[in-house]
Amino acid sequence: MNDYYNLEALTSVIHAALCGVMPEWVALTIECVIVGVIIILLYAVLAVIMIYMERKVCAAFQCRIGPNRVGGKGGLLQVPADVLKILIKEIFTPAHVDKFLYSLAPYLVILASVFTFSCLPWNNGGLILHMNIGIFFVLAASSIGVLGILLAGWSSDSKYTLMGAMRSGAMIISYELSIGISVLTMVVMAGTMDIHELVMGQADGWNIFKGHIPAILAFIIYLIAGNAEANRGPFDLAEAEQELTAGYHTEYSGMHFGFFYLAEYMNLFITAGIATTIFLGGWMPLHVPGLDGFNAVMDYIPGIVWFLGKTFLVIFLLMWIRWTYPRLRIDQILTLEWKYLMPSALVVLVLMTFCTLMGWTF
Amino acid sequence: MEVKKMAPIRSMKYEEFKNNDYLEGLVRQLNDEGAGVILTTVDRLINWGRSNSVWGLLLGTSCCAIEFMALGAARYDMARFGFEVTRNSPRQADVLVVMGTITYRTAPVMKRLYDQMAEPKYVVAVGGCTISGGPFIKSYNVVNGIDQIIPVDVYIPGCPPRPEAFYYGLMQLQRKMKVERFLGGVNGKDLQHEPNGKKEKGGDE
Amino acid sequence: MKRDEIIKTIEGAELCPGNAGVVKVPLSQFRKVAEGLRYDKESPMDFLREVVGVDWGEEGLGAVYFMESTVTGETAALKVVSDDRETALLPTVSDLWKTALIKEREAYDFLGIRFTGHPDMRRLFLREDWIGWPLRKDYDMKSNPLRLDNEINADITREYRLRKDGTLEGIDHPIFGENDFVVNMGPQHPSTHGALRMRIGLDGEVITKVDPILGYIHRGIEKMNESLTYPQTLGMTDRLDYLSAHQSRHALCMCIEKAAGIEVTERVKYIRTIMDELQRIDSHLLFYSCLVLDMGAMTPFFYGFREREMILDIFEETTGGRLIQHYNLIGGVQDDIHPTFCQKVKEFIAHLRKVIPDYHRIFTGNVIADTRLKGVGMLSKEDAISLGCTGGTGRASGWANDVRKRHPYGLYDKIDFKQITYDGCDSFSRYMVRMDEIMESCRIIEQLIDNIPEGEYRVKTKPIIKLPEGIWTSAVETSRGEFGVMIESHGDKTPYRMHFRSTGLPLVQAMDTMCRGWKFADLIAIGASADFVIPDIDR
Incomplete structure (x- = not known):
C-alpha cells in the first residue's frame, strides 16, 4: 500500500495550523477558497494541455507537424495565445435571443463540468469532494451540462442551434443510460459508491482485472457511451461542422464560446478520468498480487502520475477514434444506443451481478 | 515608452517584407498618440495573443478556396502558425478570408457576415477577383473589389495565389495586428474607412 | 437520320x-x-x-x-x-x-x-x-x-399558361409545404463546396424538399465572351470548373479548331490526353478528400491532398500553374512538356497504385461509412437520364454516358480502357465510380506515357482567328461529366454566342430527387458524392 505521497498528512497539518490562529469556520472558508482556486487553475491548465495534445495528436495522424512556431519549439504557447485572444474577444449578444437563458447557458455547461471535475480522485488524500455517494453525484452533476446545451440552442433563436441542441439533447440523454448502467455494473462489483473506497478497493488489482469479462465489456460500453456523452466524433453531430456550422453554440462569441469549447475538452478529460477511477484503479499503482518487490517499486511512483498517466492514455484512445471515423447519423446513433448498447449493458450488469454473487471475481 | 518599429515574425527578417512603410506609419501614429509604459506592455501581450491565434471565417466562392484547402493540408500545414482553427460561425472568427469572385448576389451576404463578426475583426482579400474583379471586371454581375463594401486589411493577389503567397499575406496580417492598441479601436479602422470608394492601403497590395 | x-x-x-x-x-x-x-x-x-x-x-x-x-x-x-x-x-x-x-x-x-x-x-x-x-x-x-x-426570396413560383384565346394566364405554386421547417444552407457554409445555397424543407430531420438557389458565383462569362476574341475566351474556361481546367479548355480549343479547320499534331493529342487524365485523378482525389471531410472523418482528407500535391508538382513543372494552368491553346499547347515529365508521371502512378488500397482500408470498408453511404440517395437510371446527370453520378446509376466512349476525341478511340459503371444508384456507387476511375486513368496514362511521338507541340495559326458562320459544338468528359461548348459564329473574330454546358447544373437539380426522404446529415453526404463545382454551375 502506497503511503509515501499521501496528501492527507499535508492537508491536516494545514488545517490544524489555520485552526490554531483563527476560528474554525474562518479556516474552513479560507480552505474552501484555496481549494476552489486550485480546482479552477487545474481545470484551465488541463484544458490547455488537452487542446495542445489534441492538436499534436491529430497532426501526427494526418502526416502534419501541428503548431510549432508560437512560443519556442513545438508551439507550446499556441493554446495560451488562443486563450488570451478569446478572453479579450468581444462578447456579443444578438438581437433576438432570450437574453437571460442565452447568458445562463454557457455557465451551466461549465458548472456541470467543474462539479464533475472536482470529484476526481487525484491522489491518495487528494479527493476534493468526498462523499459516500460520489459516483452518484458525478452522474447527477454531469447531467446538468445537457441542460446548458439545450438552453443554448433554444435561446439563440437560430434554426441551426436549435437542431444542434435537439440532436445533442436526444443523444446525451440516451447515452447517459448506458453510462449509468456500466458504472452501476462496477458499483455492484466494488460494493460501494464512495470514490475513495472504490479506489482503495483496487489496491490488490484494478477492477478491470478483478471483474475480468463483464468488467472489460462494461469498460468498452463505457468508452463508447462516454465518447458520445463528451460530444466527440464519431458522435459529434451536435456541432457537426459540415452540417450545422457550429451546432448549438453557433451564436456565441468570445469567452462564452470559450466556455463551451473548454467544457467540451474537459468533458473528455472527465470521461477518461472516471473510466480511470472505476476501471483502471484511479491513482492506485499497478499491483500484481504475489509480486511484492514489483509492487513496492510501483508504489514509489506518485499517485497523481498514475492517475494522469492512465487518464491521458484513455484520452489518446478516444482521440484516435475521433480522428479515424466518419460521423454517424442521428438515427444511427440512437439505434446504436437503444437497440444495441443499452441492452448489452443490461446483460453485462446481470452477468456481473451473477459473478459477484457467485464470488467469481478476484 | 516608444513602440518599436519591429513587428517580428519568426524566421523572417524585417527587410524581407514589403510595404514596411505602411507598418511604420501605423507605429508612428501610435507613438504620436502617446503609448504609455503599462499600456504598451499590456498591448504587446494582447497583440501577441491575437496575432498568434488567427481564426478564419472562410468565404470561399471559387478557385482560391481550393488553394486554401491545400494550405490546410499536410504539405503547407497552416496549423504551424496559429491559423489552425477555422470557425464556420462568424461570431467566433477573427478574420474574414474572402476567396473568390464576389458577385452582386453574394455582396449583401458578405456584408452581413462581416457585420456578424465580433470585434476585433479583420478582412483578407484573396485573389484577383476579390481585390478588383480580376478577369471578370467587365461583367455585369461582379463586384469590382470588395473594399467597396467592407474594409480590407491585407490583399493577397494571384489567380489563385500560391500557398506561399497566402502565408506571406497572413504574416503581414499578423504584423499589422502586432502594432495595435487594445483601447482605441483596431488601427482606427472604423474612422478611416469610408464605404464605397476610398481604398485603405493594405499590407500587401 | x-x-x-x-x-x-x-x-x-x-x-x-x-x-x-x-x-x-x-x-x-x-x-x-x-x-x-x-x-x-x-x-x-x-x-x-x-x-x-x-x-x-x-x-x-x-x-x-x-x-x-x-x-x-x-x-x-x-x-x-x-x-x-x-x-x-x-x-x-x-x-x-x-x-x-x-x-x-x-x-x-x-x-x-x-x-x-x-x-x-x-x-x-x-x-x-x-x-x-x-x-x-x-x-x-x-x-x-x-x-x-x-435579397428577399420568393416563396411562390409562377407558371404561365396560354389560354385558348391566346392571352397569358399566371398560376402561382408554393415552393414549400405548410408544415415544412425551412432551413437555409449556404451560401457561406462549410460543406456546400463553394457559394451554393439551398433551402431545405425539413420534417424533423427528414428532408421534404430541396430548393437550390444558384448564382452566388454567377460571373457572366458567357456574356463577356461575346466581346472577347477567340484566344481570349480560353482564359475563362479554366475558371469554370477549376478542377477540370485542362479538360474544359480542351473542349473549347477543340471546338475552335474544328470550326477553323486546324489540325493538331499527334504529339499534342498525346499531351492533351495525358493532361486530361492527370487532371481527372487530381479531381477525384479531391473528391475523396471532400467526401470524407463532409462525413466528419478528418484524417483521410489529408491523405487525398498528399497525393494531389504530387500531381500539382507535375503540372507546375510543365505548365507553370498549380490550379489554373492555361495550358491548352488553339492549335496545340502552350509549352512542350518538361524533360522529366514522363519519368515523374510514371513514378507518381506507381506510388498511387500503392496508396489507393490504404484509402479503401481507412474509409471504404469502415462500418460507419458503409451505413452512411450504401442505399442512401437513390437516383434511378431513368431519372439520371431525364435529369441529364452525366459523369460519375450517371454512371453510378448504370447509365454508360462517358463522352470518351460515346464521341471519342483526343486519343480515346485508340486506347483500351473500361467505362466504369455501377448499378447501385446510391452514394456508395457514386463514390466507388470515382475511386475506380482513378485506377482506370492510371491505366490510360500508362498506355500513352511511353509513346509520346516527336513533333510540333503547337501548330501555327493565323494571328486573328475567325470562325465560319454557323453553330459549332464539341464535348469532352471532364472530371464530373459531359462538358459541352456551343459557339454560334457570325464570321467575326468574336463569338456571337458562346455557351458552356455545365456539368454540375443537372447534379444540383437532382439533389431534390436524391435527398427527399433522407436525413439532413445525408444531404451533405449525397451532395459530396454527386461532386459538383459551383463556379461551373453558375458560370
Missing part, C-alpha cells in the same frame, strides 16, 4: 450551318417535333443535353435544343425562334425531359423567354429583383448597380 426526316416532313424546317446539324423548326411545329423525337420507337431521344437560349436580334429570341438517344447514340438538335421580343413565349419541354426544368429557367433568366407550362418560372442566377435580361444584345450593362440590401 432524324435530321433529314424532320426537314422532309416538317414544312419550313431548314438546316443551319455548322457541325452541330441544327435544324430550325417553326414555332408552331416545335412541340410536335420534340414529342416525336422524345417518344420515337427506334431511338427515343431521352437525354436532353442542353437548352441554349440565344438572342438572334432581328430574327427574334429563341433556343437551341441538343438531344441524344441513349439507346442508339443518335443525336439531334433543334432551333426554335419566337419573333416577338416583347413577350417571347416558347412551349416548355419540361414534361418530356426533367432537366429542362432548370435549363429553361436559365434561358428565362438570361433572355426573358417565358416557357408556357413550366411550373417554376423564377430567376435562376441573378437576384430576383434584377432588371432586364443580360444576355440580350440590347442589354444595358449599367442598368443594375451594386446593391447591398438583402
Whole structure:
C-alpha cells in the first residue's frame, strides 16, 4: 500500500495550523477558497494541455507537424495565445435571443463540468469532494451540462442551434443510460459508491482485472457511451461542422464560446478520468498480487502520475477514434444506443451481478 | 515608452517584407498618440495573443478556396502558425478570408457576415477577383473589389495565389495586428474607412 | 437520320450551318417535333443535353435544343425562334425531359423567354429583383448597380399558361409545404463546396424538399465572351470548373479548331490526353478528400491532398500553374512538356497504385461509412437520364454516358480502357465510380506515357482567328461529366454566342430527387458524392 505521497498528512497539518490562529469556520472558508482556486487553475491548465495534445495528436495522424512556431519549439504557447485572444474577444449578444437563458447557458455547461471535475480522485488524500455517494453525484452533476446545451440552442433563436441542441439533447440523454448502467455494473462489483473506497478497493488489482469479462465489456460500453456523452466524433453531430456550422453554440462569441469549447475538452478529460477511477484503479499503482518487490517499486511512483498517466492514455484512445471515423447519423446513433448498447449493458450488469454473487471475481 | 518599429515574425527578417512603410506609419501614429509604459506592455501581450491565434471565417466562392484547402493540408500545414482553427460561425472568427469572385448576389451576404463578426475583426482579400474583379471586371454581375463594401486589411493577389503567397499575406496580417492598441479601436479602422470608394492601403497590395 | 426526316416532313424546317446539324423548326411545329423525337420507337431521344437560349436580334429570341438517344447514340438538335421580343413565349419541354426544368429557367433568366407550362418560372442566377435580361444584345450593362440590401426570396413560383384565346394566364405554386421547417444552407457554409445555397424543407430531420438557389458565383462569362476574341475566351474556361481546367479548355480549343479547320499534331493529342487524365485523378482525389471531410472523418482528407500535391508538382513543372494552368491553346499547347515529365508521371502512378488500397482500408470498408453511404440517395437510371446527370453520378446509376466512349476525341478511340459503371444508384456507387476511375486513368496514362511521338507541340495559326458562320459544338468528359461548348459564329473574330454546358447544373437539380426522404446529415453526404463545382454551375 502506497503511503509515501499521501496528501492527507499535508492537508491536516494545514488545517490544524489555520485552526490554531483563527476560528474554525474562518479556516474552513479560507480552505474552501484555496481549494476552489486550485480546482479552477487545474481545470484551465488541463484544458490547455488537452487542446495542445489534441492538436499534436491529430497532426501526427494526418502526416502534419501541428503548431510549432508560437512560443519556442513545438508551439507550446499556441493554446495560451488562443486563450488570451478569446478572453479579450468581444462578447456579443444578438438581437433576438432570450437574453437571460442565452447568458445562463454557457455557465451551466461549465458548472456541470467543474462539479464533475472536482470529484476526481487525484491522489491518495487528494479527493476534493468526498462523499459516500460520489459516483452518484458525478452522474447527477454531469447531467446538468445537457441542460446548458439545450438552453443554448433554444435561446439563440437560430434554426441551426436549435437542431444542434435537439440532436445533442436526444443523444446525451440516451447515452447517459448506458453510462449509468456500466458504472452501476462496477458499483455492484466494488460494493460501494464512495470514490475513495472504490479506489482503495483496487489496491490488490484494478477492477478491470478483478471483474475480468463483464468488467472489460462494461469498460468498452463505457468508452463508447462516454465518447458520445463528451460530444466527440464519431458522435459529434451536435456541432457537426459540415452540417450545422457550429451546432448549438453557433451564436456565441468570445469567452462564452470559450466556455463551451473548454467544457467540451474537459468533458473528455472527465470521461477518461472516471473510466480511470472505476476501471483502471484511479491513482492506485499497478499491483500484481504475489509480486511484492514489483509492487513496492510501483508504489514509489506518485499517485497523481498514475492517475494522469492512465487518464491521458484513455484520452489518446478516444482521440484516435475521433480522428479515424466518419460521423454517424442521428438515427444511427440512437439505434446504436437503444437497440444495441443499452441492452448489452443490461446483460453485462446481470452477468456481473451473477459473478459477484457467485464470488467469481478476484 | 516608444513602440518599436519591429513587428517580428519568426524566421523572417524585417527587410524581407514589403510595404514596411505602411507598418511604420501605423507605429508612428501610435507613438504620436502617446503609448504609455503599462499600456504598451499590456498591448504587446494582447497583440501577441491575437496575432498568434488567427481564426478564419472562410468565404470561399471559387478557385482560391481550393488553394486554401491545400494550405490546410499536410504539405503547407497552416496549423504551424496559429491559423489552425477555422470557425464556420462568424461570431467566433477573427478574420474574414474572402476567396473568390464576389458577385452582386453574394455582396449583401458578405456584408452581413462581416457585420456578424465580433470585434476585433479583420478582412483578407484573396485573389484577383476579390481585390478588383480580376478577369471578370467587365461583367455585369461582379463586384469590382470588395473594399467597396467592407474594409480590407491585407490583399493577397494571384489567380489563385500560391500557398506561399497566402502565408506571406497572413504574416503581414499578423504584423499589422502586432502594432495595435487594445483601447482605441483596431488601427482606427472604423474612422478611416469610408464605404464605397476610398481604398485603405493594405499590407500587401 | 432524324435530321433529314424532320426537314422532309416538317414544312419550313431548314438546316443551319455548322457541325452541330441544327435544324430550325417553326414555332408552331416545335412541340410536335420534340414529342416525336422524345417518344420515337427506334431511338427515343431521352437525354436532353442542353437548352441554349440565344438572342438572334432581328430574327427574334429563341433556343437551341441538343438531344441524344441513349439507346442508339443518335443525336439531334433543334432551333426554335419566337419573333416577338416583347413577350417571347416558347412551349416548355419540361414534361418530356426533367432537366429542362432548370435549363429553361436559365434561358428565362438570361433572355426573358417565358416557357408556357413550366411550373417554376423564377430567376435562376441573378437576384430576383434584377432588371432586364443580360444576355440580350440590347442589354444595358449599367442598368443594375451594386446593391447591398438583402435579397428577399420568393416563396411562390409562377407558371404561365396560354389560354385558348391566346392571352397569358399566371398560376402561382408554393415552393414549400405548410408544415415544412425551412432551413437555409449556404451560401457561406462549410460543406456546400463553394457559394451554393439551398433551402431545405425539413420534417424533423427528414428532408421534404430541396430548393437550390444558384448564382452566388454567377460571373457572366458567357456574356463577356461575346466581346472577347477567340484566344481570349480560353482564359475563362479554366475558371469554370477549376478542377477540370485542362479538360474544359480542351473542349473549347477543340471546338475552335474544328470550326477553323486546324489540325493538331499527334504529339499534342498525346499531351492533351495525358493532361486530361492527370487532371481527372487530381479531381477525384479531391473528391475523396471532400467526401470524407463532409462525413466528419478528418484524417483521410489529408491523405487525398498528399497525393494531389504530387500531381500539382507535375503540372507546375510543365505548365507553370498549380490550379489554373492555361495550358491548352488553339492549335496545340502552350509549352512542350518538361524533360522529366514522363519519368515523374510514371513514378507518381506507381506510388498511387500503392496508396489507393490504404484509402479503401481507412474509409471504404469502415462500418460507419458503409451505413452512411450504401442505399442512401437513390437516383434511378431513368431519372439520371431525364435529369441529364452525366459523369460519375450517371454512371453510378448504370447509365454508360462517358463522352470518351460515346464521341471519342483526343486519343480515346485508340486506347483500351473500361467505362466504369455501377448499378447501385446510391452514394456508395457514386463514390466507388470515382475511386475506380482513378485506377482506370492510371491505366490510360500508362498506355500513352511511353509513346509520346516527336513533333510540333503547337501548330501555327493565323494571328486573328475567325470562325465560319454557323453553330459549332464539341464535348469532352471532364472530371464530373459531359462538358459541352456551343459557339454560334457570325464570321467575326468574336463569338456571337458562346455557351458552356455545365456539368454540375443537372447534379444540383437532382439533389431534390436524391435527398427527399433522407436525413439532413445525408444531404451533405449525397451532395459530396454527386461532386459538383459551383463556379461551373453558375458560370
